Amino acid sequence: MQNGICGIVGYGSYIPRFRIKIEEIAKVWGKDGSRIAKGLGVVEKSVPDMDEDTITIAVEAAKNALKVAEIDPSEINAIYTGSESHPYTVKPTASTVAEALGAVPCVTCADLEFACKAGTAGIQMCMGLVASDEIKYGMSIGADCAQGKPGDALEYTASAGGAAYIIGKNGCVAKIEGTFSFTTDTPDFWRRDGAEFPCHAARFTGEPAYFKHVIGGAQGLMDKLGTTINDYDYFVFHQPNAKFPLRTAISLQIPTEKLKEGLVVRHIGNSYSGSSLLGLARILDIANPGERILVTSYGSGAGSDAFSLITTDLLPEKRKNAPNVDDYIRLKEYVSYALYAKHRSKIRGI
């Protein structure tokens, strides 16, 4: 695919307003909350309302993306939703999103799953369709109401949120210079069919899984494009916690200043498929025209998709059309563990 032929025409984010502090979760399981929060680099995480799920989050993010893009929903001819918490096992999230946006019926829709990176896989699919002129605009959404078993390490970070991206050729707020994927069969995290909560291989999720693929994806893209760390103003890596992306930055000798603006995990936790895409949205919310961003997602199982972006002159004006990530981070209401358990249907019998 020719570099820079398509880009992001609009983007939108959504984060539920409820929060639970890491210390509140730790208190229930007899753990040292401040130590866990410090170790993860995460203070609190977002919690969906009783009537929110991956579909409602995807719709809200998609509506914000449409506002930024300033296009008619009927012009979107492909919608992909990446998630590991689709409300239905059989029946697409994407068709409900398309109906709610008013993009039906001339649109192809599909749900994707690749742990936390299905949303970026959808962006690559849209890029192919747009670049080949099969469609004018395509939308990919990464959204989750992330599952974490009570008492498991995942419960401290598994949160809710999502971001939507509209890909097209004209009116771009950021041009996509190129993409590169790095994938192997690495069973670091999984959820079997019918299982309520995911399982993971503890420390195995680090070195041979997250770090190998994220670094492989980011370095592979820079090698492909002939760019170096110095060519980029911002970096975004998938954020299961704040520790992993910071360690990745150190490994690649990236100054932490280029990473910290996109570390939304500190405030909202790990929204799985929404994670790296919300980090990118945070950067697009503050970036100046002409700045370069390297974003690399990670999905357990395992793979990474890396993208090199350069922002355009249209970004500052168009992004004013919708709420930004910080607006959602600021609006928050804390809940107790008991209320959190109710919201997440963790109480038996609900």
Added chain:
Amino acid sequence: MAHLESVPMFWRRMKSLYSLIGVECLNCGKKYFPPRLICPECGGKEMKDYRFKGTGKVVSYSIIDVPPKGLKYQTPYGLAIVELDEGVRVTGQLVGCNLGEIKAGMRVETTFRKIIAVNKNGVIQYGYKFRPEGYPRINNGEKK
């Protein structure tokens, strides 16, 4: 409550529930939600779809403690009569704010939420609810 489990009934109301689509009388211009086949105002039979903006103000509200089937775990919640900016009054649940922040006259906008899922194996019914206008750029129900 058998009607809540009727998939065809939900499907027929989908455009109204998802996108607040009503009708406008081509003869007198009067708008209706939910859609009507005949205009009660002028008797006109030619109606076209009209997508309401979804913004309006709370006319009256109630806090629901004893809900219909399927909403048990959402209580207590606010239910409001909202006058849309086009002049039509609709009923909807209020979310995105604390119950104490709800008041008559407050500006609201639609949001997309789960309305009801009667059982774990049934169809999930989505649709509009209302939240403070300008969400999430709000503070205690007031715009910043």
